Amino acid sequence: MIKKIMLYIAIAVFLISAAPVLARTTTNATSTRLEKMQERRERLAEYRIRNIRRFFGNMSRRIEAAIRRLERLAERIESRIEKMKEEGKDVSVAETELAEARVKINEAISALEDAKAGLKAALASDTPKEAFVKVREGLVKGVIEKIKAAHQALVEAIRALE
Amino acid sequence: MDHNKKIIIIIAVIVLGLAAVWFASKNWDMSGLDVTLLQYTSIGEFENMSTSDEIAAIEQDLNNTDFSDLGAELNSIEKEFNSGLAE
Numbered sequence: 001m002i003k004k005i006m007l008y009i010a011i012a013v014f015l016i017s018a019a020p021v022l023a024r025t026t027t028n029a030t031s032t033r034l035e036k037m038q039e040r041r042e043r044l045a046e047y048r049i050r051n052i053r054r055f056f057g058n059m060s061r062r063i064e065a066a067i068r069r070l071e072r073l074a075e076r077i078e079s080r081i082e083k084m085k086e087e088g089k090d091v092s093v094a095e096t097e098l099a100e101a102r103v104k105i106n107e108a109i110s111a112l113e114d115a116k117a118g119l120k121a122a123l124a125s126d127t128p129k130e131a132f133v134k135v136r137e138g139l140v141k142g143v144i145e146k147i148k149a150a151h152q153a154l155v156e157a158i159r160a161l162e
Numbered sequence: 163m164d165h166n167k168k169i170i171i172i173i174a175v176i177v178l179g180l181a182a183v184w185f186a187s188k189n190w191d192m193s194g195l196d197v198t199l200l201q202y203t204s205i206g207e208f209e210n211m212s213t214s215d216e217i218a219a220i221e222q223d224l225n226n227t228d229f230s231d232l233g234a235e236l237n238s239i240e241k242e243f244n245s246g247l248a249e
Contacts, residue, residue: 048242055242059235065208066229072211073223079215122243132243136236144232151227158221 049123056119063112070105070150077157097157104150111142
């Protein structure tokens with residue numbers, strides 16, 4: 001009987017002495033898990049940032065190609081205007097439209113640079129989602145709509161030469 | 163098949179299994195992610211055109227200019243921004 005009691009006491013002492021160690025182990029496991037979760041979250045954010053940069057780069061290259069196309073079209077229209085002017089024809093409307101197209105092209109170029117800087121800032125921002133709303137607006141209104149307006153002005157210019 | 167060969171095959175299978183488990187555990191957090199696939203759209207359509215200053219040629223190139231998908235990536239970019247960069 002005494003032996004049994006001694007055994008119970010020994011077990012109780014062992015458990016009590018082990019309790020802080022167990023608690024520490026549990027705390028360590030929880031903090032490791034939290035660290036891993038945090039690490040995972042950071043990796044996901046990096047992955048998304050990389051993805052955004054690639055998307056944006058792809059879109060920028062296409063916009064720049066579109067702008068180059070408009071510039072080349074404008075040069076060709078200018079060349080035609082000069083030739084027709086030499087022939088004594090009235091090209092004033094075409095000249096006005098061409099000038100307007102060039103203004104829109106320059107505005108689009110400038111807005112694209114702003115959007116590039118805006119994206120960098122948005123990615124570094126504490127509120128990236130909100131910051132991107134402005135970048136998007138700048139791209140749509142400042143770049144894409146200006147490109148379309150420039151194209152329309154070039155169409156009007158060539159019509160005026162017909 | 164002799165005994166040694168069997169052991170080598172078993173070891174190889176175990177090593178491959180462990181490698182697969184290691185690879186899966188290393189990459190599991192990227193799986194199941196709703197990451198939008200990149201759509202590489204060509205810029206060739208903007209590069210090809212005539213150099214003539216004849217009205218008909220210019221008009222044709224103007225008509226063949228399509229800017230409808232210039233901002234095609236914007237929705238994908240927005241989706242990525244909304245997917246938790248702010249977390």
